Every structure is written in C-alpha cells, then in structure tokens.
Amino acid sequence: MSPDRLSRVFAALADPTRREILSRLSSGTRSVRELAEPHDMSLPAISKHLRVLERSGLIARTRDAQWRPCQLQAAPLKAAVDWMEQYRQFWEQSFDRLDDYLQKLQAAQAKEPHAAQKKPKQKKR
Amino acid sequence: MSPDRLSRVFAALADPTRREILSRLSSGTRSVRELAEPHDMSLPAISKHLRVLERSGLIARTRDAQWRPCQLQAAPLKAAVDWMEQYRQFWEQSFDRLDDYLQKLQAAQAKEPHAAQKKPKQKKR
Numbered sequence: 001m002s003p004d005r006l007s008r009v010f011a012a013l014a015d016p017t018r019r020e021i022l023s024r025l026s027s028g029t030r031s032v033r034e035l036a037e038p039h040d041m042s043l044p045a046i047s048k049h050l051r052v053l054e055r056s057g058l059i060a061r062t063r064d065a066q067w068r069p070c071q072l073q074a075a076p077l078k079a080a081v082d083w084m085e086q087y088r089q090f091w092e093q094s095f096d097r098l099d100d101y102l103q104k105l106q107a108a109q110a111k112e113p114h115a116a117q118k119k120p121k122q123k124k125r
Numbered sequence: 126m127s128p129d130r131l132s133r134v135f136a137a138l139a140d141p142t143r144r145e146i147l148s149r150l151s152s153g154t155r156s157v158r159e160l161a162e163p164h165d166m167s168l169p170a171i172s173k174h175l176r177v178l179e180r181s182g183l184i185a186r187t188r189d190a191q192w193r194p195c196q197l198q199a200a201p202l203k204a205a206v207d208w209m210e211q212y213r214q215f216w217e218q219s220f221d222r223l224d225d226y227l228q229k230l231q232a233a234q235a236k237e238p239h240a241a242q243k244k245p246k247q248k249k250r
Contacts (some may be wrong), residue, residue, distance in 0.1 A: 074216035074219060
C-alpha cells in the first residue's frame with residue numbers, strides 16, 4: 001500500500017463517528033439514511049464522512065440499487081495492521097516492563113515486614 | 126483507551142513524515158535536530174509534527190537533557206491494533222474470496238483446451 005493510501009486509511013479511522021459507521025457496517029450493508037439515524041447528524045454531514053471512508057477504501061457503495069447501500073471493505077485495515085505490527089516488540093516490551101514493575105511491587109509488599117527490618121520506615125504516631 | 130485518545134493516535138499516524146519519525150525512533154532516542162535532518166523541513170515544521178505525536182502519546186520527550194531527546198512510546202499502538210483486530214475476520218474473508226477466485230481462474234486456465242472444445246473461442250487470424 002502506498003504511503004498516501006495508508007495515510008488516508010489512518011485519517012479515516014481518526015474519527016469516532018466514522019469508526020462507529022464501520023462497526024455498524026460489520027453486521028451488513030446499510031443505506032446512508034440508516035447510517036445517519038443513530039447520530040444527531042444531517043444527511044450531508046454523514047455523506048461527508050462516507051466520502052472520507054470511500055476514498056480510504058474502507059467502504060464501497062454498491063451500484064445495484066438506487067439507494068446505493070454502503071458495504072464494509074476491511075482489506076485496507078490489514079495493511080494498516082501490518083504497518084503497526086513492526087512496533088509489536090516495542091509495546092510488548094513496555095507492557096513487560098510494567099508487568100515486572102507490578103510483580104516487584106507485589107513481592108515488596110508481601111515481604112514488607114522483612115524489608116522493614118532492614119530499612120525501617122518512619123511511622124506516623 | 127477513550128474514543129478521543131484513539132482518534133488522536135490514528136490522526137497522528139495519518140501522515141508519512143510522522144510515521145517516518147516513529148520509524149527512526151524505533152532505533153533509539155533522537156533530538157529534534159536529528160529528526161529534522163532527513164526531511165526538507167524547518168525545525169518549527171518538525172516540532173509541529175512532534176507535538177502531534179506527543180499529544181497522541183506515541184512519543185515522549187525526556188527531561189534528562191537540555192536538548193530533550195524524543196523517545197518512542199509504542200503502547201498506544203496496541204490499543205489501535207486491538208481496535209482493528211475486531212475486523213480481522215472481514216479482511217481474512219475478503220482475501221480468502223480473492224484466493225478462491227484466483228484458484229478458480231488458474232484451474233480454468235489449466236483446463237482451457239477442454240473448455241475450448243465445449244465453447245470454442247473466436248480466434249484472431
């Protein structure tokens with residue numbers, strides 16, 4: 001996928017209304033009117049979001065009906081996930097570090113009486 | 126992750142320069158000047174991109190040096206990938222369909238002489 005196409009996919013996903021539209025389309029095709037319903041939005045406003053999604057390749061509007069229902073096209077998401085996967089080792093490392101830290105914290109709390117003998121804490125009286 | 130934070134992560138990724146910055150930071154911390162070098166960009170323009178990345182949580186600027194080096198923070202990518210994973214079945218289906226189509230096409234080409242007997246094609250002379 002070209003850098004421009006990848007940018008269009010990420011830009012399309014950078015809006016909660018557009019992500020909600022994709023989520024609704026995952027259960028089947030929908031008309032523009034149906035997609036507008038749950039949002040307090042005008043048809044032109046929803047149409048603008050649909051154009052962004054269409055340009056990114058994340059939805060397609062079928063031509064078999066006059067009302068041109070919208071359909072989810074998930075393939076561009078694969079390219080986006082593939083791009084992100086190259087950073088998996090980094091986020092796993094950061095979660096591992098957090099995990100280590102929490103384990104050490106728990107271990108320290110479990111050993112607290114012993115630790116307190118070595119390095120007595122000042123207690124409130 | 127809140128919808129707003131997720132939107133900020135996707136918006137930050139929707140630019141090839143910002144993705145390139147993340148890629149460079151995956152090999153270690155860098156100064157703003159170092160990040161600006163490979164791009165034909167002013168320091169203020171790069172700084173603007175860095176602010177977008179910083180607000181999305183994808184980079185952090187350490188405070189241990191006066192030049193405040195930038196550091197990759199990959200954890201928000203996990204939330205973005207997790208969000209995308211709910212669509213995996215859809216993109217896998219679409220690639221499976223493409224695969225089926227290509228296999229049928231190859232099978233049809235392999236059988237072509239036989240198919241041609243049944244339904245002769247007009248040949249150019």
